[in-house]
Structure formats: structure tokens, C-alpha cells
Amino acid sequence: SCFCLNNNAKTSLYFVVLAANRPHPSSKALPFEMSDPRLVFVIKSFDPRVHFAITFGAKSCPAFSVYSASSLDKQLSAATAHYLEDELSVYQVQRQVKVSRLFQWYWSDFGCNDVEAVRWCAAHVPGDKQYCLQLLLHQLETEGMVDIIYKEYFWNLNVYN
Structure with a gap:
């Protein structure tokens, strides 16, 4: 099978395939209509940890990494923990x-309010x-x-990540 992407390949992959065909945060429209044959490539349930595994190469993006289907859950957890360790500050x-x-x-991916977002972070950030x-x-x-x-x-552009 083949998944054809347009010129915005990374964005399409992120917001369509990995985000379970959910709308981009700035839109209410589904990326793929329900009759679109490409829907077979879309994951069925969304995992917010994907936000910490996908990079666009910017300084605030997660580090680039290669993922394996056999250890994806462990790798997503590690990518999330690493990103939160770097990007989350508690005072x-x-x-x-x-x-x-x-x-x-992406507030709706983390519970739609501050309490739920902090709770989500607390469940995924390591250590102290x-x-x-x-x-x-x-x-x-x-x-x-x-x-x-x-x-x-x-x-x-993050040339070090």
C-alpha cells in the first residue's frame, strides 16, 4: 500500500494520519472526508504523546528520533518524558x-482545561x-x-536537535 501526500507532507502526516483524522486546531473541518480511501491509513485512536515525537525541525520542537512498531509505546513514553523534562518548568x-x-x-488533547493539562503532565513527567x-x-x-x-x-531551525 502507498499513502500519497501533498506538498505539505509532514503536516498531512501529523494532522491526518497520526491525529486520527481530527481537525487542525485552527479548523473545524475533518482533513479526510468519510469516503476518502486514505482513511485506512489513519490511526483509530489518538495518543497525545505523538505531539512529543513529531518534529518540524524548530528549536521548540521535540528532538528527532526514529521509531519502531515493536517498541512504539515505550519510545513514545520516553520522547514525552524527555520533552517534558526539557520544556516543563515547575516553580x-x-x-x-x-x-x-x-x-x-492542542488543549483538547490534554483535557480541555488547566487542571487536566497539569494532571496529564504529572502522569508523564519523570522524577522530582x-x-x-x-x-x-x-x-x-x-x-x-x-x-x-x-x-x-x-x-x-534547530541545527542541534
């Missing part, structure tokens, strides 16, 4: 969480950062006094 005293703008753009994030999550759930700050996204 306990200031009661702030700084996250990639990906969480703002997870503990600190869980403390802030508790404060967010009980008092609502935690700031979620979306970091600037750097689109310039």
Missing part, C-alpha cells in the same frame, strides 16, 4: 507551571518534577491559585 514557591505552547494549541507538579496540582484543584504560563515557541 513551587511562585505557584507557577510553565509549559510548551503545544499545550495551548513529577512530585513538585503533583503538589501544585493539588493546590490548583483545591485553591485554583496556580498560574499556567505558556512558553514562547521558537520556530527558527
Whole structure:
């Protein structure tokens, strides 16, 4: 089988095949109509960890990696943990969480609100950062006094990643 992509190949692959034919965040229209024969290539259920595995080569994008079908789940978890370790900042005293703008753009993939997004991150970030994030999550759930700050996204080419 073959999947034909247009000139926007990476975008098509990301928003159509890997995002389970869900609309781009700036649109409400499905990329493929229900009669489109290419739907056979589209995954059936979306996994938000894909956001941390796909790169467009920009500085704020995840690092490039090669994935294998036999260990995809483990690799997606590792890519997510690595990205969150680099891009998520937790400031306990200031009661702030700084996250990639990906969480703002794709908010519906992470629960549609700040509490759910922080909960999602807490389940996927490793080590001490997870503990600190869980403390802030508790404060967010009980008092609502935690700031979620979306970091600037750097689109310039990352020649090191």
C-alpha cells in the first residue's frame, strides 16, 4: 500500500494520519472526508504523546528520533518524558507551571482545561518534577491559585536537535 501526500507532507502526516483524522486546531473541518480511501491509513485512536515525537525541525520542537512498531509505546513514553523534562518548568514557591505552547494549541488533547493539562503532565513527567507538579496540582484543584504560563515557541531551525 502507498499513502500519497501533498506538498505539505509532514503536516498531512501529523494532522491526518497520526491525529486520527481530527481537525487542525485552527479548523473545524475533518482533513479526510468519510469516503476518502486514505482513511485506512489513519490511526483509530489518538495518543497525545505523538505531539512529543513529531518534529518540524524548530528549536521548540521535540528532538528527532526514529521509531519502531515493536517498541512504539515505550519510545513514545520516553520522547514525552524527555520533552517534558526539557520544556516543563515547575516553580513551587511562585505557584507557577510553565509549559510548551503545544499545550495551548492542542488543549483538547490534554483535557480541555488547566487542571487536566497539569494532571496529564504529572502522569508523564519523570522524577522530582513529577512530585513538585503533583503538589501544585493539588493546590490548583483545591485553591485554583496556580498560574499556567505558556512558553514562547521558537520556530527558527534547530541545527542541534
